[in-house]
Amino acid sequence: MRETLAEWRPAVDEAIADLVPREIDTDYLESFFGEPTYEYDPDGIQRALSDPLWDLLDRGGKRWRAVLFLVFIEGFGEDPTEYMPYACIPEILHNGTIIVDDVEDRAVKRRGEPALHHIYGRDVALNAGNALYFLPLKILRENPGDLPAEQRLAAYEMLMDELNRTHLGQGMDICWHNEREVRITLAQYLEMCACKTGCLGRIVARLAAIITDQPAHVEEAVATYTELTAVAFQIGDDILDIENSLGRAGEFGKAFGNDVREGKKTLLVIHAIEESEPAKATRLQEILEAETNTDAEVLEALSILEDAGSIEYAREQALGLAAEARAEIADLELDAETTERLNTFTEFVVDREE
Amino acid sequence: MRETLAEWRPAVDEAIADLVPREIDTDYLESFFGEPTYEYDPDGIQRALSDPLWDLLDRGGKRWRAVLFLVFIEGFGEDPTEYMPYACIPEILHNGTIIVDDVEDRAVKRRGEPALHHIYGRDVALNAGNALYFLPLKILRENPGDLPAEQRLAAYEMLMDELNRTHLGQGMDICWHNEREVRITLAQYLEMCACKTGCLGRIVARLAAIITDQPAHVEEAVATYTELTAVAFQIGDDILDIENSLGRAGEFGKAFGNDVREGKKTLLVIHAIEESEPAKATRLQEILEAETNTDAEVLEALSILEDAGSIEYAREQALGLAAEARAEIADLELDAETTERLNTFTEFVVDREE
Secondary structure (H helix, E strand, O other), rough: OHHHHHHHHHHHHHHHHHOOOOOHHHHHHHHHOOOOOOOOOOHHHHHHHHHHHHHHHHOOOOHHHHHHHHHHHHHHOHHHHHHHHHHHHHHHHHHHHHHHHHOOOOOOEEEOOHHHHHHHHHHHHHHHHHHHHHHHHHHHHOOOOOOOOOOOOHHHHHHHHHHHHHHHHHHHHHHHHHOOOOOHHHHHHHHHHHHHHHHHHHHHOOOOOHOOOOOOHHHHHHHHHHHHHHHHHHHHHHHHHHHHHHHOOOOOOOOOOHHHHOOOOOHHHHHHHHOHHHHHHHHHHHHHHHHOOHHHHHHHHHOOOOOOHHHHHHHHHHHHHHHHHHHHHHHHHOOOOOOOOHHHHHHHHOOHHH | OOOHHHHHHHHHHHHHHHOOOOOOOHHHHHHHHOOOOOOOOOHHHHHHHHHHHHHHHOOOOOOOOOOHHHHHHHOOOOOHHHHHHHHHHEEEHHHHHHHHHHHHHOOOOOOOOOOOHHHHHHHHHHHHHHHHHHHHHHHHHHHHOOOOOEEEEHHHHHHHHHHHHHHHHHHHHHHHHOOOOOOOOOHHHHHHHHHHHHHHHHHHHHHHHHHHHOOOHHHHHHHHHHHHHHHHHHHHHHHHHHHHHHHHHHOOOOOOOHHHHHOOHHHHHHHHHOOOOOOHHHHHHHHHHHHOOOOHHHHHHHHHHHHHOOOHHHHHHHHHHHHHHHHHOOOOOOOOOHHHHHHHHHHHOEEEOO
């Protein structure tokens, strides 16, 4: 999968540049957004849209949503190069959510550089992020693949279902973050992941299925595969933060225990509170609730998680979800190479080091 | 039009409550957003979505986008009560943009109370605003009017065109606001209004035309009518700020000259800079560029605008656009009462006092 990612990245970036050029001019604006009633200001739109997007894209990112889409397309027996604009849909949506999330979370950094709102201002960054929610949806209307009406409608309806649930997931996550007590169930935590991260994954899979006209059971299987993989990825993220924290806690001057300091209600936390003796559960909750934590408090929280076996529990869950994901696609008639790639991808999301 | 607004408002609010109930429960979530993979958290979604929306709606607002939609439906010879969920589409979109705009502009107040992000936090408010961008689009998918596929697709494609241009308009406006010099043309100012405010108006008109299956020339005429009216409304806003400022400048302790203090590049400002002698144009630009202004400076800016005849110019433009709007619908076969209502509406947006 790693080679596939590296191999496709330049072509994906080229396709994105066709949709939002690095240099905005009137011809582009008129052809993509339609004739103005009066007169566009290409300089303004350069700074409002293209500059923030390309700044973010040039910082890195694996473009895995676009590449996974292309893997599906190839698996369905079609030529990926014919569907490049569609591959950009989930990728641009994802970059839009990054910009907006960073404003919501008051993030300081993104991919090692200042978050976009610290460079362009909150207003420009936020409007750019939101513009990137709608720009990809216009690709379907441009209809580069000459799709019949029913496929375009199916794609729109699918996108509306998934993007609505994305916002439910983000809403739950934010709400829990702002609450003091940990009151949610493990199932609700998984639902939050399924909505917040899984739905964008489902868009990748379902879009590939819809525009290549796959039967409903194939669309559902690849959607479930991607959702499960995305949830496993999210849990992998939670594990990584705690494991890195345990590893780094001894190193002088290195930040550690970010999730604990932020009071994040991860799968590990919910498990530890359910499984620990009452005094320890209360103590963990206290540390998470506090506005700030000393290093000693963070270490105490980490050891409560360790003692409860929450890291192993979370890893088992993630591995279980990855296995479920592989089972979802096992019966599809995909070529061996695609199946291999998709299987590898489910392993990568759990066992990664960054 | 005033009676029509008051008459329809309760029914519009009822229709919105059907889409986003004041009290969120699992049944609602499952029926509107679909079955969860695991388990929704209705309490979280109550606070993330329903509370902020209803807080904003309960503060007032005329719901004129919904009502204008119903006026069009009636004008097209259909029963408005059969299309209530669709009337909510532009109204909910509008309320979404209000929440997001207030985050972008760092607004303190909204409809006389603290802006939503000051009550619910920036993260919750922003996610709610963005959720309200996608929630209305799901109404088409729910298909309460049992519309055939081609009408649903036409509605989606129309929405994607207009919502993309909305973000171009907002992007231009924000960019100009952040720039020091006034470099834009009158045509670009009008384009910004046409995109930022006009496109949401166009959605009102085009949605009514599409779902009642009007011919293309009717859809185009009502779209242009609403766009022109919206631009006239925006210019009316600019005039109102300056006129109120001139009126209030003598009153002790009252804020005045908000647009000048914010350095807003309004139609009046662009006109005054083009028409004034160079020294005055430079001075106006200096006052607008300054981080803060004394009352004396604001008064000086106001008198430059007055001397250049910019208030009269802007009013003539607004009246001209309103007349153009009326001309657009003059040849449509609407009943006399609808035509009268639509004509009155174009007058109201220019000659209002709040």
